Amino acid sequence: MSEISKDPVPLNVSYMQIALTFNQIALSSFGGGLNSFARIVLVDRKAWLTDDEFLEALSVCQILPGPNTVNMAVFIGSRLRGWRGAIAAFFGLITIPLIIVLAAGVAYFQSRDIPSVRAALGGLAAAAVGLVFGMSIKLASKHFRDPLFVLFGGTTFMLVGVFRFSMIPVLLLLIPIAWWAFSRRDKKAPSA
């Protein structure tokens, strides 16, 4: 496996292959479990990237704004075949899911007053609410012991969630302070 992943990026990847691969990744991912599957496809099966390159792409994409999955597609598509590759990866990822979501949305707003649809949606929404709680807990569990995470996460939660401030001023205020606090602490203890 490691020998395969050391191969240089093959240059003969076609735009269609890129689009179809990201389409496959998108259709196999529900509720946000995309990155682990993306790694299996891109690193293990296709060997378009090494593990290190994948991690690198992931961490760049996580600090850029936008959905991580879309960023990954653009980043990797562009590494493979330039801007055309980025466009192929983007539309491969987004086209079929967009059609599915729009079809579901049209059906929803036409039929949401039918009792059985309403009942099914009620159950779906209850599970979706649980999903976002569970995901928040899972992501936060790594950071509960870091006082700076608790401080800035907690402040953001109070301001945006409880007091319903608009997100933009809150972010403009807190991100620079958080940046300053983290860089100050990490300078003292570079291993953190």
Added chain:
Amino acid sequence: MIKIALIIATFFLCISLLAVGGGKAIIPELHHEAVGVRHWMTDKQFVEVYAIAQAAPGPGMLIVSLIGYKAGLEYGIWFGLICALLATAAMFTPPFLLCYGASRAFKRYQEMPWHDVAQKAASSVTLGLLFATALIVARGSDHGVAGWILTAITACLVAFTKVNPLILMAAGAVLGLLGWI
């Protein structure tokens, strides 16, 4: 009509640049705008549309397509669909350009000395936004005791196991259909 289209385009263009740490961080702001400021949809519709976007394959951020659709729907389904595409394009274009630029600019991410600190600062704030999202969608859903039990079970399973969330959502829809929620 043109006014709605312009509002959609400018709002989603701006907010796309604030979606730090993935899309879910901007859900509170989407809710604020779509429900509170513009009255495009009710609290409950927002939660249900959120559930649909989560249940569908692909990026959960496609909720913006549904918000755009509902905003345009008062002028008919076709204008709704146009607004959906407009919202989607506005939401995805700025991140696309930024990310493309980054892939050109940074051959290796170690070249970004501030990378580590930026990621920590952004993710601490993002975690707060995630919990705010949870609170907002929980408030908007008006289910009974059975619904809250399902919410709690789903939360625990997602937090502490690796079960596929789609199975839980399908189970939720079936239980709802059976009249248990």
